[in-house]
Amino acid sequence: MEIPRHWRLQKQRLALVGEVCPHCQAKIFPARDVCPECGGEAKTAFKFSGKGEVYSFTTLHSVPAGFEENAPYTVALVKLDEGPIITAQLTDVGEREVKIGTPVEMVTRRIRQDGDERGMLIYGYKFRPVLRMS
Amino acid sequence: MNDRENLLLKPARAVGIVGYGVYIPQYRLPASEILRIWAGDEGGAPVKEKAVPGLDEDTITISIEAARNALARAGIDAQKLRAVWVGSESHPYVVKPSSTVVAEAIGASEHIQAADLEFACKAGTEAVVAAMALVGSKMGDYALAIGADTAQGKPGDALEFTAAAGGAAFVIGPAENALATIAASYSYVTDTPDFWRRQHQVYPEHGQRFTGEPAYFKHVTAAAQTMLSQLGTTAADYAFAVFHQPNTKFPQRVARELGFSKEQIETGLLSPVIGNTYAGASLVGLTAVLDIAKPGDRILVVSYGSGAGSDAFDMRVTDLIEERRNKAPLTQQYIERRIEIDYATYARYRGKIVMK
Ligand SMILES: [Zn+2]
Numbered sequence: 444m445e446i447p448r449h450w451r452l453q454k455q456r457l458a459l460v461g462e463v464c465p466h467c468q469a470k471i472f473p474a475r476d477v478c479p480e481c482g483g484e485a486k487t488a489f490k491f492s493g494k495g496e497v498y499s500f501t502t503l504h505s506v507p508a509g510f511e512e513n514a515p516y517t518v519a520l521v522k523l524d525e526g527p528i529i530t531a532q533l534t535d536v537g538e539r540e541v542k543i544g545t546p547v548e549m550v551t552r553r554i555r556q557d558g559d560e561r562g563m564l565i566y567g568y569k570f571r572p573v574l575r576m577s
Numbered sequence: 578m579n580d581r582e583n584l585l586l587k588p589a590r591a592v593g594i595v596g597y598g599v600y601i602p603q604y605r606l607p608a609s610e611i612l613r614i615w616a617g618d619e620g621g622a623p624v625k626e627k628a629v630p631g632l633d634e635d636t637i638t639i640s641i642e643a644a645r646n647a648l649a650r651a652g653i654d655a656q657k658l659r660a661v662w663v664g665s666e667s668h669p670y671v672v673k674p675s676s677t678v679v680a681e682a683i684g685a686s687e688h689i690q691a692a693d694l695e696f697a698c699k700a701g702t703e704a705v706v707a708a709m710a711l712v713g714s715k716m717g718d719y720a721l722a723i724g725a726d727t728a729q730g731k732p733g734d735a736l737e738f739t740a741a742a743g744g745a746a747f748v749i750g751p752a753e754n755a756l757a758t759i760a761a762s763y764s765y766v767t768d769t770p771d772f773w774r775r776q777h778q779v780y781p782e783h784g785q786r787f788t789g790e791p792a793y794f795k796h797v798t799a800a801a802q803t804m805l806s807q808l809g810t811t812a813a814d815y816a817f818a819v820f821h822q823p824n825t826k827f828p829q830r831v832a833r834e835l836g837f838s839k840e841q842i843e844t845g846l847l848s849p850v851i852g853n854t855y856a857g858a859s860l861v862g863l864t865a866v867l868d869i870a871k872p873g874d875r876i877l878v879v880s881y882g883s884g885a886g887s888d889a890f891d892m893r894v895t896d897l898i899e900e901r902r903n904k905a906p907l908t909q910q911y912i913e914r915r916i917e918i919d920y921a922t923y924a925r926y927r928g929k930i931v932m933k
Contacts, residue, residue, distance in 0.1 A: 457682040490684060512932075513632050534633055535603055537916045551641045551682050552633035553669075564669055566637060566678060574906050574914065 449557065449565055456567035459549050461527065463489035470525035493549030495523040495570065500533065500541055509555045521547055521570050535571040546573045585761040585807050586706065588713020593755025594892070595653065595719065596748040596901065598646025599864040600639045601851055601911040604629040608738050610920045615733040623824035627741035627852025629923055630727045634742065636665045637675045639725040639857075641682045643746035646905035647721065648683060650756070651748040655683045658748070659717025660690035662707055664700025664724045664856045665744075666774070668693050679723065690720075697772060698821055699882025700724060701745070701856040706762050706888060708749035719750045726855035731780035732929060739824055741852025745860035756897040757867060757876065759890055763807065765799040766886030773884065783883075789827070792885050797821065797831050800887035801879050805835075808891055812836035816874035819845035819862040821881035823853045844869060850912055856882075865908040870894045 454460045461472030464485040469478055471485055478485040500519035510516075517533040519541070533541060534552055547570035554567045606629050608622030630639070640663050648655055661680040668675045676691040690711070694700040701724015708720035725744025730737035752758045771792035774781040784792075797820055805811060812818070818837045820828040825848055832842045845862035854861050859880040866876055876892040924930050 453681060457678070458684055460684075535631065537603065550638070552638050553635055554633070563673075564635075564637075566682070569633065575910060 446557070446563065449563065456554075457551055459491040459493055459568050461489050461491060463487050470523075470527060472523065472527040472529055491523055491525055491549070493568075494573075495521045495547055497533075497541060497543055497545040497547055498522040498528055499543060512555075517541060519547070519570065532569045533571065534569040539572050541572070547571060548573045584803055585763050586709070587761045588709050590713050590715050591752035591758060592709050592712045592749055593752045593758035593895070594747050594867070595750035595754050595756065596647040596649070596651025597756075597864050597867055598643045598648070598650060598746045598905050599743070599861055599908045599911060600642040600646070600725075601628050601743040601854075601861070601908070602630040602634050602639070603914045603916050604631060604918050604922075604926065605915050606918055606920070606923045610923070611738055614920045615737075622738050623735070623826065624739055624852050625849050626917075627739060628743050628854070629918060629926055630742040632926055635669045635727055636663070636667050636725045636744070637669055637678050639727070639742065639744040640665075640675060640679045640723045640746065643725065643744045644679055644683050644721060644723060647746040647748050649905040650901045651719075651750070652901070652904070653719060653748065653750075655685045657719045658685045658689060658721050660708060660711055660720035661685055662690070662692055662694060662704040662720070662722050664694040664696070664702070664704040664722070665726050666695055666697055666700065666855055667727045667729070668695070671776075685721075696886065697882035697884050698823070698853070698855045698858055699880045699886050699888060701860045702878070702880035702888035702890070705747055705749065705860075705890070706764065708747070709759060709762060712749050712751065719748055722747050722749055724856035724860045726857055728853065728855045729780055729927065734780070736781070736783065739848065739853040741854050743851055743854035743861050744857040745864050747860070754897070755895055756901050757870075757892045757894045759892050761804070761808065762888055762890050763800060763804045764886060764888045765796055765803065767796070769796075769883070769885035771883045771885055788823075788883070792883060793821070793823065793827050793881050794831055796885050796887040797879050797881050798835065800889040801831075801835050801877065804877070804879075804889040804891060810891070812841070814875055815841060815877045817844055817866045817870065818842050818877040818879075819859050819866060820879050821859045821887070822846060822848035822862060823858070823881075825849045847908070847912070861908065867894070867898065868902055868907045868909065870898060872896045872898060
């Protein structure tokens with residue numbers, strides 16, 4: 444059971460909340476309270492737009508424990524529009540071709556369950572190819 | 578009750594829909610696949626195909642995306658919401674609210690009302706009534722009401738053709754900021770055993786033919802007729818009508834009996850292509866109507882939930898619809914985002930394969 448850890452990470456995972464540096468305006472994800480750009484203290488919460496593009500990706504057929512139910516799936520490094528690069532699963536890919544540079548958007552999905560069917564459900568961000576808007 | 582004057586629920590402060598949003602999963606199971614597996618390709622089906630959730634989707638994730646779309650159209654900060662209510666019969670937890678996960682994911686305040694509602698397919702519209710009351714009484718300016726489901730049908734049962742996934746969310750707020758005002762609601766409920774699911778059971782039971790006449794038709798008709806007679810309106814006053822849609826034929830028949838034309842109901846009748854989204858059904862239909870409605874159009878919405886009851890709403894579209902509708906994906910865009918799956922994939926996605 445890892446309830447305290449899951450609970451601490453919740454806002455970051457559910458809503459893609461990181462930080463913005465008050466000194467140099469760099470956007471930071473995940474939150475680390477220290478700006479990686481200028482080294483200053485950065486504790487101001489910042490909600491990312493969820494838009495970005497695929498920076499690189501790989502499809503996993505043998506997956507880490509706890510993720511077997513979803514195999515196979517694609518994991519990508521996503522470059523967010525605001526700058527940071529984060530690792531996330533892609534979802535709803537279907538027959539669509541994923542390439543470096545494919546525009547993606549954040550969705551909140553069920554990531555896995557903690558332990559077995561009695562454990563808590565863990566929700567968090569994944570990215571999908573951008574839905575076509577009219 | 579003899580005081581027929583007071584049957585309608587009319588808020589003290591005028592209210593309406595400030596923003597609306599939908600979500601429909603991309604997978605589709607054609608009815609032909611169910612006929613192939615369970616009926617030797619023989620017989621007809623109540624819908625063409627239904628929407629199936631992916632492995633990482635459930636009522637919470639559906640609610641979150643629909644809510645984000647509703648907030649995008651409303652153009653308000655989620656911190657302004659005073660309530661988040663999620664109506665569903667497939668909340669992922671039996672005990673632990675869906676509404677708090679949704680509230681946190683959309684960035685709502687911690688100083689709010691939050692709860693899950695259950696009333697079979699009527700839970701979503703009941704959430705809308707509650708939101709109307711909260712805003713209409715001025716206890717809050719904005720409330721979020723959601724109807725969403727990932728319904729399960731017993732393999733081979735008639736309900737397997739239709740039990741689908743999807744949902745819709747509505748930011749209810751003051752009428753002056755609404756894209757559609759809601760003049761009144763009216764609800765009609767009785768204890769009717771047409772459909773149920775007991776604790777620890779995966780699949781629901783239903784009363785076969787009992788689901789029609791004494792259940793769906795009686796309640797939808799009573800709710801619609803009372804609403805019209807109390808308002809002094811007729812079917813001709815409405816540009817659109819949306820009825821709960823457990824299949825294709827029930828809403829078509831009840832509409833005809835109430836005097837509505839095919840043209841009035843076709844925009845909001847989505848069950849033929851996405852199935853029955855349960856607590857989402859009438860509300861998802863309403864989103865498709867709002868996607869194309871013009872200012873001034875009047876809309877009648879009537880839900881139905883087994884057990885049993887119907888909520889009816891009288892709405893009128895305002896000028897604000899034009900500037901808000903394209904701020905989130907349209908319902909038809911979600912319907913067109915379609916990946917057909919076979920029965921084996923469906924069985925895997927819906928957890929019908931025993932793994933241990
Ligand atoms: Zn900095």
